[in-house]
Amino acid sequence: MIRLESVSKVYKGDVVALKNASAEIQRGEFVFLVGPSGSGKSTFIRLLNREEVADEGRLTVAGKDVGEMSSWRVPYLRRQIGYIFQDYKLLPKKTVYENVAFGLEVIGRPRQVIRTQVPAILELVGLSRKADRLPDELSGGEQQRVSIARAFVNRPLILLADEPTGNLDPATSVGIMRLLDRINRSGTTVVMATHDRSIVDTMRRRVIELDRGVIRRDESQGVYE
Amino acid sequence: MLSRLWYYVRETFVSLWRNLSLTVAAILTVAISLSLVGASLLIREGADRATAQFQEGVEFIVFMRADASADQDGAIRDVLDNSPAILGYTYVDKAAAYTEFQELFSDKPELVESVTAEVMPPSYRIVPANPDSGNVAEIARQFGEQPGVKEVATATDAIRQIEDFSNRVSQALLVAAVVLVGVSALLILNTVFTAIGARRQEIEVMKLVGATNWFIRIPFMLEGTIHGLIGAALAVPALFVVDDQVLAYFQESDAVPLFRGFAVPEGFVWDTSIWLLAIGGVVGMIGSAVAVTRYMDV
Ligand SMILES: Nc1ncnc2c1ncn2[C@@H]1O[C@H](COP(=O)(O)OP(=O)(O)O)[C@@H](O)[C@H]1O
Ligand SMILES: [Mg+2]
Numbered sequence: 079m080i081r082l083e084s085v086s087k088v089y090k091g092d093v094v095a096l097k098n099a100s101a102e103i104q105r106g107e108f109v110f111l112v113g114p115s116g117s118g119k120s121t122f123i124r125l126l127n128r129e130e131v132a133d134e135g136r137l138t139v140a141g142k143d144v145g146e147m148s149s150w151r152v153p154y155l156r157r158q159i160g161y162i163f164q165d166y167k168l169l170p171k172k173t174v175y176e177n178v179a180f181g182l183e184v185i186g187r188p189r190q191v192i193r194t195q196v197p198a199i200l201e202l203v204g205l206s207r208k209a210d211r212l213p214d215e216l217s218g219g220e221q222q223r224v225s226i227a228r229a230f231v232n233r234p235l236i237l238l239a240d241e242p243t244g245n246l247d248p249a250t251s252v253g254i255m256r257l258l259d260r261i262n263r264s265g266t267t268v269v270m271a272t273h274d275r276s277i278v279d280t281m282r283r284r285v286i287e288l289d290r291g292v293i294r295r296d297e298s299q300g301v302y303e
Numbered sequence: 304m305l306s307r308l309w310y311y312v313r314e315t316f317v318s319l320w321r322n323l324s325l326t327v328a329a330i331l332t333v334a335i336s337l338s339l340v341g342a343s344l345l346i347r348e349g350a351d352r353a354t355a356q357f358q359e360g361v362e363f364i365v366f367m368r369a370d371a372s373a374d375q376d377g378a379i380r381d382v383l384d385n386s387p388a389i390l391g392y393t394y395v396d397k398a399a400a401y402t403e404f405q406e407l408f409s410d411k412p413e414l415v416e417s418v419t420a421e422v423m424p425p426s427y428r429i430v431p432a433n434p435d436s437g438n439v440a441e442i443a444r445q446f447g448e449q450p451g452v453k454e455v456a457t458a459t460d461a462i463r464q465i466e467d468f469s470n471r472v473s474q475a476l477l478v479a480a481v482v483l484v485g486v487s488a489l490l491i492l493n494t495v496f497t498a499i500g501a502r503r504q505e506i507e508v509m510k511l512v513g514a515t516n517w518f519i520r521i522p523f524m525l526e527g528t529i530h531g532l533i534g535a536a537l538a539v540p541a542l543f544v545v546d547d548q549v550l551a552y553f554q555e556s557d558a559v560p561l562f563r564g565f566a567v568p569e570g571f572v573w574d575t576s577i578w579l580l581a582i583g584g585v586v587g588m589i590g591s592a593v594a595v596t597r598y599m600d601v
Contacts, residue, residue: 156513
């Protein structure tokens with residue numbers, strides 16, 4: 079599903095964010111990216127989504143060479159990839175329902191599809207009763223659920239999560255992890271960057287550890303350290 | 304497809320509304336600049352029509368009698384061909400004269416219907432070697448005495464004045480208009496830029512979930528195009544006011560005694576209006592396209 083072959087990324091000012099990284103992630107895997115701040119986790123994720131382009135090496139996602147892909151194809155790549163963030167990136171003036179529907183509307187999905195898919199996904203994330211709330215009327219955990227709903231409503235092959243529990247308390251984080259686990263069990267490949275030791279140690283999934291842009295460890299059913 | 308259309312329309316108007324003060328400024332600037340473009344075109348057309356027969360150096364016209372004989376006609380042509388005082392001439396036969404008459408009086412169909420090509424006088428439009436008015440008057444007088452000649456008309460000073468005046472006015476208007484059209488394009492660019500800024504978050508999410516670049520751009524480009532079109536639509540009534548008031552004033556002044564009554568036909572005003580709408584739309588589209596490509600890297 080995802081394949082990195084000696085991928086390097088250097089930002090302006092000679093900042094090496096990823097150095098000679100190779101890895102292969104199978105369909106349906108759940109992978110934690112761990113490592114200290116600045117070790118290149120976010121860069122790893124942004125390369126998969128073509129928010130950044132690798133300077134060296136080859137990166138394929140769902141069989142497509144992401145680096146070589148012409149820019150007009152990028153939106154179609156992104157439709158296969160859900161993406162969630164530490165800060166949720168919800169639109170403050172839209173309701174929960176509208177935020178989720180927006181994700182389908184702007185990729186041209188017909189209205190009947192939106193009318194059936196959005197309530198279904200809100201049910202899945204447990205927010206059916208809060209569909210008409212605005213984001214700032216929700217708790218952090220609920221906001222993250224909305225963002226997961228938006229990322230997953232189009233049934234992507236891959237879900238990227240960049241420190242999704244970074245702003246949440248431990249109890250709430252557990253709820254979010256349950257949801258991501260459930261999504262993963264439905265066949266979606268999940269790649270999640272995190273700082274959260276206890277989550278990684280509890281879940282016992284594959285762990286890729288980055289250290290100053292270098293993959294230092296890659297083990298299945300790993301722990302944080 | 305329908306839901307997409309609805310999306311574009313909704314997003315465009317929400318954005319127009321949010322940005323109301325800049326939107327109004329952009330629209331009014333377009334309206335003013337296009338009114339000037341239109342006025343310039345109308346004044347030029349009006350003057351051209353009023354002086355249609357005296358252009359490109361033609362200083363006088365020899366009208367033959369409709370029933371002039373071939374010999375009489377040949378004698379005139381002989382003089383024109385051989386006299387060193389004549390630089391050149393064009394011959395307007397009955398059919399051409401009739402066509403011209405139809406065009407000039409297209410607003411007055413009953414007048415056009417009252418004549419036929421057969422009764423139109425053929426004429427020679429003559430460019431003299433020396434356009435000095437004393438000289439022209441003397442040559443014209445000589446032609447007037449030839450057999451078969453019905454009448455000789457000379458370009459009066461008044462006509463030259465009208466031409467001169469209309470050239471100056473329409474050029475000045477056009478220069479001002481071009482500058483203002485540029486200003487409108489910049490204002491539209493700025494308005495669309497502001498609209499893009501106001502929706503940065505939405506654009507970010509759209510890119511994230513895989514909206515295509517065109518899908519993101521289209522509402523902004525529509526917004527700019529609508530500024531241009533509304534501005535142009537406001538300029539259209541202004542055009543009719545110019546047609547009514549200003550051109551009517553010229554018609555009634557004593558400056559053009561020969562050609563009083565020549566107006567710009569309504570058809571021309573409508574054609575000009577369509578041009579203004581096209582210019583408005585294009586200016587708006589270009590302004591917003593520049594904003595979209597420069598400030599929104601999608
Ligand atoms: N857009 C950028 N421009 C320049 N340097 C960047 C940029 N993004 C990240 N970096 C640098 O690249 C390195 C890796 O950053 P990042 O991938 O964000 O790591 P992490 O997510 O593990 O904290 C850091 O040194 C960071 O400062
Ligand atoms: Mg990061």
